[in-house]
Amino acid sequence: MAELTDLAVRPTTHAKVRILATADELFYSEGIHTVGVDRIIGESRVTKATFYKYFRSKDGLIVAYIEGRDKRAREQLNAVAERHESPARRLHDIAYTLAAEVRTDSFHGCPFINAAAQFADPMHPVRQAVSIHREWYISSIEDLFRGMGHPRPGDAADDFFLARDGAFSGANLGDPIAAQAALMRAVQRVIEEAAAEAAQAG
Known part of the structure; x- marks a missing residue:
């Protein structure tokens, strides 16, 4: 159900691409340790299930x-x-x-x-x-x-x-x-x- 919700609201850009783009911007501008997974999930507009589908951990990201x-x-x-x-x-x-x-x-x-x-x-x-x-x-x-x-x-x-x-x-x-x-x-x-x-x- 969470995946269906995500599919309904996300723009055409693939979720993994959005996660990486968000992480790239935030990690570089604010620092890796200061940016949490929840913030990346929120700003990427994906669900936790989608995030962990592509990245098992923050270290992997x-x-x-x-x-x-x-x-x-x-x-x-x-x-x-x-x-x-x-x-x-x-x-x-x-x-x-x-x-x-x-x-x-x-x-x-x-x-x-x-x-x-x-x-x-x-x-x-x-x-x-x-x-x-x-x-x-x-x-x-x-x-x-x-x-x-x-x-x-x-x-x-x-x-x-x-x-x-x-x-x-x-x-x-x-x-x-x-x-x-x-x-x-x-x-x-x-x-x-x-x-x-x-x-x-x-």
Whole structure:
């Protein structure tokens, strides 16, 4: 009966999609631990039965939220790859995208860092989902520096991510304009150093 009621009042968007969209917005803007399942159910306009049909627990929903953010990031990098053939141009494009992101009104820091900070156990499924994303992203940036001919692409990727993570934290806690400028300076320096290292190694 509950399912029939839900079907009668819900809009055409699939219930699971609405649950994930609601969770994505609330988890990112307000924090994972501060948003309860009942609120997500209410704002998604689904019944509890429908919610638990798709997600056995809040942790399962959080993992799905992280996986959704990861998918979005992969799509962004794929779009960059379609726009540019040069690894250096791709890195510049990624940096500009990150810099623009920290200036948006809806920016609340890195969703992956934010999530990891709320789960201390590295074996927790949420932390593992974050780790999968981070490992993929760092590996992708490392591949771009390797494509530039950098003799130590892993070090360059670490420098890139240190600048990225610092800017995301700084923009969230302080001045996003200063964080944006600092990010672009740092990334430009890393790319220039990569080009110089590659030239010297060649």
